[in-house]
Amino acid sequence: MYGVAIPAYATPLTEEQQVELNTVKSDYDNILFKLAEIETQIAEVSDEITVISLKIDDNNGSITALDEKIAAKNQEIKESTEKLLAKEDEYGERLRAMYKQGNSSMIETILGSESIADLVSRADAIVKIAKIDRQLLDEIQEIKDALDAQKLELDNSMVEVQTLKADNEKSLAVSEGKKVEAEALLKDY
Helix, strand or coil, rough: CCCCCCCCCCCCCCHHHHHHHHHHHHHHHHHHHHHHHHHHHHHHHHHHHHHHHHHHHCCCHHHHHHHHHHHHHHHHHHHHHHHHHHHHHHHHHHHHHHHHHCCCHHHHHHCCCCCCCHHCCCCHHHHHHHHHHHHHHHHHHHHHHHHHHHHHHHHHHHHHHHHHHHHHHHHHHHHHHHHHHHHHHHHCC
């Protein structure tokens, strides 16, 4: 079995066929170019979505840390408030006792002394009582100042949390828009 190769000759394209072939090739090249553009756009949108997601995750981590800080600060405020109330009650009891004794009791205490040594002793006791009262008032003021500082820090932390949450909401909205854009590009693809 011997075979003989017979050459097959294609009929040359007519001018009209050549123009049509060139048009189809041009359209095909345009489609390939458009597909490459769409692939690039999809990759860019995917990268933007990834960046936004990372930012949201980072913000969520910060929010969690701030929430823990807020809880701790609320506990500090509670403890400071209890301490303040205890000191104010102590001072109130002291004032009530002084009121019941009357203002003249200090003068009577000094004038009722029986000797110079007794006078000095009584005056010294009055000075010590006055110092204790002053110290108690100073402690109350320190606690109030610390409480105000704690509340200010708490307010700042809460504002920071609200800012981060608002930033997350904006980022989520942008991300959703990017997803819609990516879906439209995929549909075009």
